[in-house]
Amino acid sequence: MTRANVPFMVNAIGLSWAGPTILHLGSEAHKKQFIKNILNAEEIWCQGFSEPDHGSDLGNAQCRAERDGDHFVVNGAKIWTSLGVYAKHMILLARSIPNTSSKYAGLSFFLCPMQTPGIEVIPIKKITGEYGFNQTVFTNARIHESTLVGEEGKGWLVAMAVLAFERGAAGGQAGGNMSTVFSTQDVIEMSRLIERDGRPALEDPLVQDKLLNFLIDQRSIALTSQRARIEKLLTPERPAATMMMGKLFGSEFMRRLAYFAVELQGGRANLYMGDPEAVQGGEWQRAAMNAYSATIGGGTSEVQHNILGERVLDLPK
Amino acid sequence: MIKMEGAIEFTEEQGMISDSAVSFFREQYPMATVRQLLDDERGYTTDGWRSIGELGWLGMMIPEEFGGAGLSAKELVSVVEPMGRHLVGTPFIATTLAGQLLLKAGSEAQKSHLLPKLASGAAIGSVALFEPHGAWEPDQLRATAQRSGNGFVLSGSKTFVLDAAVADLLIVACQLGGAPALFCLSGPQLQGRLRRETVIDETRRSHRLQLDGLEVGSDAQLTGGDALAALKWCHALGALLHTAESAGGANSALLLTVDYLKTRKQFGQLIGSYQALKHPTVDAMIAVEHSRSHLYYAASLFNGYDGGESEVAVRMAKVHSNESFYFASDRAIQFHGGMGFTHECNAGLHFRRAQWNKFSFGDTLHHRRHLRRLLMP
Numbered sequence: 191m192t193r194a195n196v197p198f199m200v201n202a203i204g205l206s207w208a209g210p211t212i213l214h215l216g217s218e219a220h221k222k223q224f225i226k227n228i229l230n231a232e233e234i235w236c237q238g239f240s241e242p243d244h245g246s247d248l249g250n251a252q253c254r255a256e257r258d259g260d261h262f263v264v265n266g267a268k269i270w271t272s273l274g275v276y277a278k279h280m281i282l283l284a285r286s287i288p289n290t291s292s293k294y295a296g297l298s299f300f301l302c303p304m305q306t307p308g309i310e311v312i313p314i315k316k317i318t319g320e321y322g323f324n325q326t327v328f329t330n331a332r333i334h335e336s337t338l339v340g341e342e343g344k345g346w347l348v349a350m351a352v353l354a355f356e357r358g359a360a361g362g363q364a365g366g367n368m369s370t371v372f373s374t375q376d377v378i379e380m381s382r383l384i385e386r387d388g389r390p391a392l393e394d395p396l397v398q399d400k401l402l403n404f405l406i407d408q409r410s411i412a413l414t415s416q417r418a419r420i421e422k423l424l425t426p427e428r429p430a431a432t433m434m435m436g437k438l439f440g441s442e443f444m445r446r447l448a449y450f451a452v453e454l455q456g457g458r459a460n461l462y463m464g465d466p467e468a469v470q471g472g473e474w475q476r477a478a479m480n481a482y483s484a485t486i487g488g489g490t491s492e493v494q495h496n497i498l499g500e501r502v503l504d505l506p507k
Numbered sequence: 508m509i510k511m512e513g514a515i516e517f518t519e520e521q522g523m524i525s526d527s528a529v530s531f532f533r534e535q536y537p538m539a540t541v542r543q544l545l546d547d548e549r550g551y552t553t554d555g556w557r558s559i560g561e562l563g564w565l566g567m568m569i570p571e572e573f574g575g576a577g578l579s580a581k582e583l584v585s586v587v588e589p590m591g592r593h594l595v596g597t598p599f600i601a602t603t604l605a606g607q608l609l610l611k612a613g614s615e616a617q618k619s620h621l622l623p624k625l626a627s628g629a630a631i632g633s634v635a636l637f638e639p640h641g642a643w644e645p646d647q648l649r650a651t652a653q654r655s656g657n658g659f660v661l662s663g664s665k666t667f668v669l670d671a672a673v674a675d676l677l678i679v680a681c682q683l684g685g686a687p688a689l690f691c692l693s694g695p696q697l698q699g700r701l702r703r704e705t706v707i708d709e710t711r712r713s714h715r716l717q718l719d720g721l722e723v724g725s726d727a728q729l730t731g732g733d734a735l736a737a738l739k740w741c742h743a744l745g746a747l748l749h750t751a752e753s754a755g756g757a758n759s760a761l762l763l764t765v766d767y768l769k770t771r772k773q774f775g776q777l778i779g780s781y782q783a784l785k786h787p788t789v790d791a792m793i794a795v796e797h798s799r800s801h802l803y804y805a806a807s808l809f810n811g812y813d814g815g816e817s818e819v820a821v822r823m824a825k826v827h828s829n830e831s832f833y834f835a836s837d838r839a840i841q842f843h844g845g846m847g848f849t850h851e852c853n854a855g856l857h858f859r860r861a862q863w864n865k866f867s868f869g870d871t872l873h874h875r876r877h878l879r880r881l882l883m884p
Contacts, residue, residue, distance in 0.1 A: 375510075378883070392883065395879070398879050398883050399875065399879065401883065402875060402878055402879060402882065402883075405878075405882055406823055406826065406827060406878075409511060409801070409804075409823060410797035410800060410801065410827070412511060413511075413515065413797075413800035413801060413803075413804045414796060414797055414800040416514060416515045416800070416804070417515055417799065417800045417803060420515060420517045422517060422521075422522045422525065423515070423517055423799070423803055425758065425795070425796065425799060426529075427758075427762060428792070431792060431796050432796055432800075435789075435792070435793050435796065438789075438793070439793055439797075492782075492786075495782070495785065495786040495789045495790075496782070496785065496786075498789045498792065498793075499779070499785040499786070499788065499789045500785075502789075502792070503765050503788065503789065503792060504765070504769065505765065505768055505769060505779035505780070505785050505788070506768075506769065506776075506777040506779045506780040507780060
């Protein structure tokens with residue numbers, strides 16, 4: 191689908207995260223109520239995990255969900271809620287029991303209806319100049335206890351299961367409008383069209399040498415995902431490595447590649463989307479900025495380094 | 508050409524061979540043994556060599572009719588990667604490459620006479636490919652052969668001839684009438700013509716070979732196949748085998764670093780908890796994993812080596828392992844701090860091996876130049 195430039199799937203969060211979570215951990219009532227409308231895209235879903243003050247440190251979520259009879263009263267804010275303006279429901283991680291000994295205890299997981307009074311969705315303008323994310327603010331929003339997934343106070347376990355679904359999909363894809371998926375081949379094609387010093391950029395040996403690095407890295411990614419499926423070829427000391435490192439290397443690769451495409455444009459690199467003379471419509475400039483959604487979203491590259499170091503190499507925290 | 512056409516293949520037999528090679532080299536080559544062998548004139552033990560022969564690994568790519576196992580490069584790299592892990596220095600690569608030159612260019616008589624001995628380990632083989640001028644291309648030969656009476660007179664010199672001092676037979680590449688030709692020399696013919704080179708990797712035994720005035724019979728020439736094609740195959744396999752060693756070695760260098768980061772304390776903390784060390788170590792791990800992927804892809808395609816996708820795969824794998832082994836061993840030294848600077852620390856042995864492999868059978872620049880030609884014509 192990405193090859194054919196199919197746009198960002200509108201119910202990505204419903205299909206990839208909310209749906210599997212409901213199927214694995216939700217009640218029978220949840221399954222009856224939600225699954226069909228996820229599959230037919232009747233109801234769009236969004237995700238309420240990150241908070242303005244707690245991005246990568248998800249377990250530290252401070253958004254409150256205070257019990258009041260058979261309801262919870264939600265107060266606080268969530269950020270990076272893609273699709274928030276369209277969504278009917280949100281998978282929400284909020285703190286129902288304050289002051290627990292561990293920050294992970296006390297969190298609860300809800301399937302929160304977005305039309306609840308007291309929920310306000312504020313669009314966020316991205317570095318690209320476009321809209322795609324939102325901030326969601328909760329002010330005394332009352333949601334029924336039937337929206338709980340799992341036990342009250344055990345929401346972290348549910349969230350971890352969701353994150354496993356997220357890392358299985360391409361990281362940061364919910365980052366909004368990453369509709370352009372590209373490869374080194376596209377940059378090579380572009381460098382045939384770009385002139386540098388009167389010749390196609392592709393004829394410059396320095397350009398070729400840099401493109402070669404990207405071709406090698408691109409194959410590293412493709413071949414490692416092939417090898418990941420052959421159990422006997424996994425490195426015995428760390429069989430999980432091939433699966434777990436893809437997000438870090440892949441997202442950084444895309445960021446470097448998109449920026450290199452911009453660099454190649456030389457004298458035209460400063461023209462952006464909307465200018466009739468922009469190279470390939472300024473898509474590379476946009477892609478170079480959008481690429482950060484994947485190096486930051488779904489756990490920043492720095493956090494990914496920690497995760498790989500600690501969980502795969504068993505290095506001390 | 509840019510699109511990958513092949514896929515990594517893996518067979519059950521390969522899995523079994525890999526398992527036994529991994530445990531064999533782990534048991535037989537603890538670091539104490541490796542270090543003992545650094546000072547040994549031959550760099551290996553007779554017993555160790557005999558075992559490798561008995562396990563059938565020397566004949567892996569030699570057809571069954573000549574006493575080999577008739578397997579492919581996939582199985583071969585599954586043995587060489589664990590050799591690289593344990594810094595094993597034996598005439599394994601030299602003997603394997605000699606066998607392949609014979610197989611590709613030898614006459615039926617030469618093959619049936621010599622290949623079974625190489626396959627069993629009864630004879631040690633080597634190849635003399637490289638010359639002091641430093642070119643990596645198989646056809647850039649300045650050593651020559653001149654017809655003389657019933658045979659040839661050779662002249663010129665060869666460098667980095669592996670294990671020549673113990674070789675029972677050695678295949679040498681020379682120009683003959685403007686085209687590459689291959690000649691098989693016997694151990695006694697090398698007498699007085701070898702000088703052991705002092706090389707960076709102390710596990711290797713490498714020699715300078717002086718050919719001037721060496722007379723060989725007409726039956727010494729390999730006459731069963733195209734010498735240049737055989738040389739290209741041999742150079743590519745040499746690159747692949749060094750890649751396999753490097754993938755194994757890079758993994759060991761990484762494990763050494765990880766071990767140290769989990770045990771060494773500074774400023775009251777295990778140093779592995781510092782992100783300045785943790786993050787580059789993760790980068791080394793990613794590089795090692797990628798190298799292994801390139802290695803097994805190149806090995807999967809190798810038996811159809813024809814200068815197309817298989818050539819891209821080998822050269823790319825070599826480039827990748829050159830750099831990732833260097834990086835993993837370089838960080839291993841740095842992260843061992845003062846200890847890393849000592850000869851006693853094993854990080855240095857891996858660093859020296861990384862350097863040796865990087866400048867054997869084509870350095871990074873050489874292969875990158877070819878990749879540019881192949882991928883961006």
